[in-house]
């Protein structure tokens with residue numbers, strides 16, 4: 001089988017180290033002037049694609065991001081890491097607030113078909129809304145096999161051998177290409193973009209599209225009623241002995257008596 | 258179950274990414290609030306500069322910050338991290354790409370050193386000295402020296418030291434006495450250099466030697482490789498800060514060096530040394546910016562959690578005003594440093610005095626910011642468990658080296674009062 005064409009999804013999210021703050025009107029969280037980065041699981045997806053290309057198993061890496069104009073920064077980072085070209089599907093303001101995995105997966109599926117890719121690598125979830133849906137939905141729309149929560153990926157003659165992280169431990173599966181893979185934490189450790197590659201990334205092609213270019217209707221299917229802070233942790237109690245601790249846990253119904 | 262697991266995965270992801278140490282400062286300074294605040298170092302930068310800065314910040318927070326206290330206390334010169342940094346292009350930032358440099362501007366370099374310095378000021382300061390030396394070879398060396406040295410210096414497989422100061426000639430460097438006499442196709446060097454950053458642990462020294470008449474015009478710059486016959490080193494100095502890099506005397510006793518190691522022309526040495534230092538001063542001032550930025554962030558965090566007299570410190574107006582002053586002085590310093598970097602990039606004739614202004618102003622104000630941040634921590638600030646004291650200790654020497662801040666004033670006043678001599 002010839003080298004693969006790989007599509008990687010790169011979402012721009014609030015940086016993992018930022019303390020997220022809920023807006024007073026409870027419509028969402030503050031994003032203006034807040035540090036954003038590439039979703040960490042997408043960095044892992046990028047790294048995996050780049051390693052495939054370095055081993056000559058992949059021929060081209062296309063990176064895509066859906067969202068406001070600032071997503072182009074995220075795409076430039078992906079290009080600096082080693083992507084070949086980028087597609088920015090611009091969605092702004094209110095529309096972006098209502099953008100759901102359902103919409104994004106339709107867009108990704110369309111791009112995958114148009115670009116005739118063999119492999120789509122996405123993060124297993126984005127650390128902002130933690131949906132964990134886009135990869136699965138995209139595979140369903142394309143009617144491609146999916147290998148989610150990948151911890152190891154090997155290309156094997158038109159198929160992928162994937163080691164998955166599942167609740168009970170690890171699972172080995174084999175899927176036929178084309179396929180959708182979503183990355184888990186231990187798949188690899190992403191590289192830093194080097195300064196020379198940041199410079200080169202400026203010259204790599206970045207195309208801007210709209211959802212309508214892919215005939216995807218992004219009208220919201222969900223309405224957010226209220227975004228709330230998690231409950232404040234209450235003060236604990238000190239206990240004198242193990243017996244007292246066990247008694248307290250029993251009283252609270254946390255262990256069976 | 259799946260939700261809990263993904264949550265766990267999520268937290269694990271954060272830990273894995275930043276190798277965060279669970280300590281009294283369990284997050285990297287700056288990330289949660291700096292963006293969008295008036296001290297945000299990205300303000301006014303181009304998209305590309307922001308990208309460069311982001312790589313440097315990520316590197317500082319993942320590879321340096323978790324180790325900076327240990328490097329300081331155990332006096333570790335972290336060669337592996339230096340080489341990793343060089344792998345991203347930080348080893349020869351403003352050298353031409355032709356021989357292996359990264360080909361960026363002085364402004365880019367300033368942004369990089371400021372960012373890295375937040376992860377460890379002392380280590381970054383050494384990286385900045387190394388960069389200055391590589392540039393001197395790129396700018397003044399012949400092709401042979403460039404081809405031999407720049408590729409291995411850019412990757413930091415080989416490290417460089419800058420040797421100007423002597424025990425009896427510090428500020429008065431133009432009267433240095435270390436002599437180099439030509440004998441056939443070799444120089445024979447005699448004398449000693451003091452306070453050499455990296456001394457003995459580096460692979461090559463750019464040594465300013467007297468080859469001719471008295472004064473600045475009789476000085477030449479000679480590259481002395483480690484292992485040259487007659488080259489030795491003093492004991493490792495014990496220092497207040499800058500403990501992640503060694504400082505030693507470098508001693509020449511009939512030290513024999515091939516004539517082909519001359520950098521530039523005979524008699525050009527002092528000019529070369531000063532041209533190098535223009536950039537060095539912007540770089541070291543940038544390191545001070547990073548130390549001050551981190552210290553201010555730490556102080557800001559501290560006043561939000563520490564309670565006295567029944568309220569958080571942030572509610573005392575005296576401390577609010579202190580923070581406001583620190584923030585303002587930091588931003589003014591940064592503007593001065595970036596203006597000096599621009600002067601070098603554009604080769605303005607005023608560059609010497611602008612670099613001197615940047616060096617004296619930023620290193621002085623930033624040290625005061627670090628010191629004030631320590632004061633705001635109270636007794637905790639004096640403990641080595643808290644990072645703020647290390648930024649204070651590491652940035653103190655920036656007021657002394659690469660030309661003392663008094664000498665900076667000499668240069669600035671000379672620009673005002675006399676006809677310009679140096680460029």
Ligand SMILES: Cc1cc2nc3c(=O)[nH]c(=O)nc-3n(C[C@H](O)[C@H](O)[C@H](O)COP(=O)(O)OP(=O)(O)OC[C@H]3O[C@@H](n4cnc5c(N)ncnc54)[C@H](O)[C@@H]3O)c2cc1C
Pocket residue numbers: 386418419420421422424425426427428429451452453454455496499504654657658659660661662663664667
């Ligand atoms: C940790 C460390 C690392 C260093 N690394 C290097 C290195 O890598 N390479 C290198 O070459 N050097 C290095 N130095 C040396 C440094 O550059 C010198 O210490 C500095 O230039 C001052 O020289 P000095 O110590 O001899 O002080 P002196 O010149 O003796 O000065 C003493 C004091 O008098 C003041 N003074 C002197 N002349 C005047 C004047 N005309 N007007 C007003 N005030 C004046 C000075 O500002 C200073 O406050 C390093 C120093 C330290 C501490």
